Amino acid sequence: MLFDSHTHFNNEDLxxxxxxxxFYSVDSAVKEGRMAGAVDIGFDLPSSEMAAEHAGTWPxxxxxxxxxxxxxxxxxxxxxxxxxxxxxxxxxxxxxxxxLDFHYDLSDRDTQREWFRRQIRLANELMMPITIHAREADxxxxxxxxxxxxxxxxxxxxxGHAGVxxxxxxxxxxxxxxxxxxxxxxxxxxxxxYKNNRKTVAMVAAVPIERLLVETDAPYLTPVxxxxxxxxxLFVEYTARKVxxxxxxxxxxxxxxxxxxxxxxxxxxx
Ligand code: NI
Numbered sequence: 311m312l313f314d315s316h317t318h319f320n321n322e323d324l325x326x327x328x329x330x331x332x333f334y335s336v337d338s339a340v341k342e343g344r345m346a347g348a349v350d351i352g353f354d355l356p357s358s359e360m361a362a363e364h365a366g367t368w369p370x371x372x373x374x375x376x377x378x379x380x381x382x383x384x385x386x387x388x389x390x391x392x393x394x395x396x397x398x399x400x401x402x403x404x405x406x407x408x409x410l411d412f413h414y415d416l417s418d419r420d421t422q423r424e425w426f427r428r429q430i431r432l433a434n435e436l437m438m439p440i441t442i443h444a445r446e447a448d449x450x451x452x453x454x455x456x457x458x459x460x461x462x463x464x465x466x467x468x469x470g471h472a473g474v475x476x477x478x479x480x481x482x483x484x485x486x487x488x489x490x491x492x493x494x495x496x497x498x499x500x501x502x503x504y505k506n507n508r509k510t511v512a513m514v515a516a517v518p519i520e521r522l523l524v525e526t527d528a529p530y531l532t533p534v535x536x537x538x539x540x541x542x543x544l545f546v547e548y549t550a551r552k553v554x555x556x557x558x559x560x561x562x563x564x565x566x567x568x569x570x571x572x573x574x575x576x577x578x579x580x
Contacts, residue, residue, distance in 0.1 A: 313569040314334045314348035314543040315497050315576075316407075316441065316477050317523035319371070320360040323529065325365045325505065333368060336543050340370045342380065346569050348373065349576060351407050351441060351477075353378035358396055363402035372576060374404040374441050382417035382425040390428060397436055403576040405433040406441025407477055410454075413445040413483055423454065431460040434465070437573060439473035448481050452489075461492045473573055478527055482509060483516035490521045495575045497523040500533035500541065503552045514556045524549045524568045 319329060329546040339345035347370040352358030360374035365373035375396040377385050396402055404536065408429040410422050433440045440460065455461065461472045472493030478495045479486060486496050496517055502510045526533075526549070528541035535550035547565075554564035573580065 311343060311346040311569055312524070312546050312565045313346045313572040314526050314528075314546040314547075315377075315475070315498070315523040315572045316351050316394045316566075317348045317543045318353070318357070318530075319348075319350045319364050320352065320357040321529050321579075322357070332542060333371075336370070337368065339544055345370070345543065345546075346573075347578070349403065350372055352376050352393075353407060354381040354384055355392055356392060357556045362399050362402055364398070372401050372403045373399075373405040373577060375402055376429050376441075377409045378407050378443060379409050379411040379422040379426065380414060382422045385421075385428075390432065393429075394436070394507045396433060397432070397438060401476075403427055403578060404439040404441050404475075405436070408440060409443035409444040409445075410447035410451050411443060411445040412447045412450075421545075423450075426451075426454055427458055430455065430460055433473075434459055434462070437465070437468050437476065438468065439577065441477050445478055445480070449486060452485075459496075460569040465518055466493050467488075469577070471575070473575075475523065477525065478531065479513065479549055480510065481498045481513065483513045486513040486517045494524055495521050495571060497525045498549055498553060499525050499527045500531040500537070500549055501543070502556075503534040503548055504537070505534075511556055514553055517523045519553075519557055519559070519564070519567050520571065522553060522568055523572045524553060 349372045352361045352375040361373035381496035474494040478499040532541035554561045
């Protein structure tokens with residue numbers, strides 16, 4: 311049974327019909343015992359509202375609420391307050407996705423930094439896990455996480471780990487190991503299946519399976535052999551198969567361990 315630790319049923323390019331079809335396909339997989347669940351991840355206020363609504367509708371669906379660095383420019387105090395309210399809902403399990411993206415720079419860097427920090431503080435206040443997006447900003451993301459107390463003893467005592475998840479991690483094996491040592495979890499997405507992605511393969515080999523999660527980031531980052539088609543939470547299977555191959559473990563065992571890791575990270579009980 312697989313758990314997709316990061317997906318976007320809330321993606322604005324999906325028509326409501328397409329979204330419904332997606333929900334029913336995952337629901338069938340859950341009923342057939344192939345999937346255990348998925349977390350719909352917010353990237354701005356409207357998508358966070360949607361994620362919380364989806365989690366309220368489908369028993370196997372959970373939500374994260376927060377503002378992505380791309381959308382940091384849309385944030386203000388009122389929206390942060392609304393995110394705080396949404397975070398209190400029963401099946402909202404994390405603040406995210408938050409972080410820095412210096413590849414696209416869709417919001418200016420100081421705005422990204424400001425709202426990244428504010429949302430880590432919110433997660434600390436509410437004592438909630440955080441889901442991190444980092445692109446071409448590895449060092450600064452780590453510095454800010456440390457400065458804002460994301461790896462505090464208080465958080466570690468509360469969660470039994472730091473409650474920090476590096477989503478679609480593209481950093482080195484060395485950085486992955488460093489994060490794990492600090493109490494973080496690492497999530498692997500479709501790109502690990504891409505030919506020539508030796509960096510992520512080496513990272514997966516270096517990090518203990520007890521700290522790895524699998525995700526789709528659907529509708530993006532479709533794994534091989536479906537690369538080029540629209541991604542769906544069901545394709546998390548192909549990422550898990552690749553992780554199993556790298557770790558020289560069975561697919562079933564890899565699915566079970568990454569599922570348990572995801573549920574432990576998000577504080578979801580069976
Ligand atoms: Ni995402």
